[in-house]
Amino acid sequence: MSAFLIGGTLGTLVGWRPIFFITLGLAVVVFLLSFKLRGDRGNPSVKIDLVASVLIGAAIVVLTLGFNNLNAWGILPAEEAAPFSLVGPSPAPIFIVLGVVLGQCFFLWTRRRTRLGKVPLVDLSVLKHPTERAAVYAMFIIVAMEAAVNFTVPTYIQVVQGRTPFDTSLAMMPFNLTVFITATLIVRFYKRYTPRTIALFSFTLTTVALVWLSLVVTNNWETFPTIIGLIAFGIGQGALVTLVFNVLVTAAPKELAGDVGSIRGTAQNLASAVGTAVMGAVLVTILSFGITNAVNDHPELPEELVAQVDLDNANFISNDELRDLLEGTDADEAQVEAAISINEEERLRTLKLGFLLLAGLSALAAIPASRLPRYKPEEIPVDPETLVEPEPAK
Numbered sequence: 001m002s003a004f005l006i007g008g009t010l011g012t013l014v015g016w017r018p019i020f021f022i023t024l025g026l027a028v029v030v031f032l033l034s035f036k037l038r039g040d041r042g043n044p045s046v047k048i049d050l051v052a053s054v055l056i057g058a059a060i061v062v063l064t065l066g067f068n069n070l071n072a073w074g075i076l077p078a079e080e081a082a083p084f085s086l087v088g089p090s091p092a093p094i095f096i097v098l099g100v101v102l103g104q105c106f107f108l109w110t111r112r113r114t115r116l117g118k119v120p121l122v123d124l125s126v127l128k129h130p131t132e133r134a135a136v137y138a139m140f141i142i143v144a145m146e147a148a149v150n151f152t153v154p155t156y157i158q159v160v161q162g163r164t165p166f167d168t169s170l171a172m173m174p175f176n177l178t179v180f181i182t183a184t185l186i187v188r189f190y191k192r193y194t195p196r197t198i199a200l201f202s203f204t205l206t207t208v209a210l211v212w213l214s215l216v217v218t219n220n221w222e223t224f225p226t227i228i229g230l231i232a233f234g235i236g237q238g239a240l241v242t243l244v245f246n247v248l249v250t251a252a253p254k255e256l257a258g259d260v261g262s263i264r265g266t267a268q269n270l271a272s273a274v275g276t277a278v279m280g281a282v283l284v285t286i287l288s289f290g291i292t293n294a295v296n297d298h299p300e301l302p303e304e305l306v307a308q309v310d311l312d313n314a315n316f317i318s319n320d321e322l323r324d325l326l327e328g329t330d331a332d333e334a335q336v337e338a339a340i341s342i343n344e345e346e347r348l349r350t351l352k353l354g355f356l357l358l359a360g361l362s363a364l365a366a367i368p369a370s371r372l373p374r375y376k377p378e379e380i381p382v383d384p385e386t387l388v389e390p391e392p393a394k
Contacts, residue, residue, distance in 0.1 A: 011165030052109055052121035059102035060270060066095030067277035071284050123259045126252045134371035135247040136267055138199060141365040142240040143268050144275030145206065145358055149175070149233065151276045152283065152354055155316060160347055161219065162318045175230040182238030187246075195247050198239060199369035203362055206236035210359035214352045219344070247372060283354050288314040290346040300338050305331055316347060 010019050073082040074090035082091055110120045127133050150172070157168045189198060209232035216225035245264055252260045291314050295301050308329040317325075319340050326336050 007165065007169065009166050009169065013166075016165075047119070049110075049113060049119070049121040052106055052113070055102055055106040055109060056121070056266075059099045059106060060266070061099075062095045062102060063099030063270065064273045066092045066099060067274050069095075070277055070281035075281055075285065122262055123256050126248065126256050126259050126263065129251060130371050131373050132248055132251050134368040135244040135251075136263065137368035138203075138240065138365060138372070139244040139264070140267050140271040141361065141368070142203075142206075142237055142244070143271035144278075145362060146179075146237050146241075147272040147275030148279035148354075148358055151279050152351065153230075155280075156347075156351060159316045160318055162320065172230075174227050175234040178231045178234030179238040179241075182235045183242045186239040186242050190246075194372075194374045195243055196370065196372040196374045198243055199372050200366060202236040202239040202243070203365045203369050204236075206233050206240075207359050207362040209233035209236065210355050210362055214355035214359065217348070217351060217355065219348065244372075251373075279354065279358075282357065283350055284315055286353055287316065287346055287350040290349055291342060294342045294346055298338055298342065301335055305329060305335060317343070319343065 007019060010022065069082075070090075070092045073079055073092040076090060076093065077088060078085035078090040084091055086094065107124070110122065110124055113120050114124070127136065153172060153175075154168045157163045157171055158165065163171075186198070193201075209229050212232070213226065213229035216223070216229060218226070220226075248260050248264060249257070295306055309325070322340055322343050323336060326339060331339065
């Protein structure tokens, strides 16, 4: 929450580039302060699994590169910005497939090392139960959804509406503040409701909120219905982030707390990158398709004029930027106004479709959420496999 507000304020006052140097300075300060932390004796008999480190590191890097460049390099055919092309296809999906393969190699190697009695890089036993795997899947989905919303709304406010980063941080404040408060207070409900019940309710709430946003969103983010939608989504998101982590922590032995933290951090970081990149690629694809169809339906925009504009690289731009672009063409004033009208309509339609797609993803998340535990904190067993879950009430 504070990062959004501080970043937006600094971005407006000093620009984006100095912020990176400020972040670097903070990182150096944190690194120096880390030497004051209490040290603990290590176990010299434990050796770091270098092979697993290389496999999982390479998998994450390749996956991130692939997802982050889906828009620039192309989803299927390679674009001009692609660094290379293997007989036409874009390297982005190739990187994604390669990352998945490397990830599978990491799991195979780790299981083999465990069978041989050696210490693995990450103890996969923290994911041996269906409830724990379901928690990771649910965590990945909700973090990816949050990243998609945090990308979509600021992009629209800053790029389309031309507002400042500070204005964007204020527009996102209801959502971020709600996430913070809900994540803090949701633990009060653990004694009354099971994780499964809370998760299903939360995903239902995020689904309804996203559908609501797709219906009420306009070019003005300060409208009351839009704010209500963002607050509702924030309640569901804040509850889920805290819930799924607690499910992992309570299910794993204390000695595996480090492994739980590693899995949680990796899943969250990867989900954030995937959510942002995929949402960006999907929105640009929908926008390009919509603009192409809309132009074909407007006879006042002849093919000769359309040929002067590169519709294959359509992106979110403001009305002023579009007007400046059309000044370099043969378009008259009436054609410029028609193009601006198309741009406004398709941008908003793309945004609405984006929220509907996220709503569909949120609804599908009920599948892993339904596999979360149905017991309360006082009913947590030593081994979740020994738990006999209560029969649903008839």
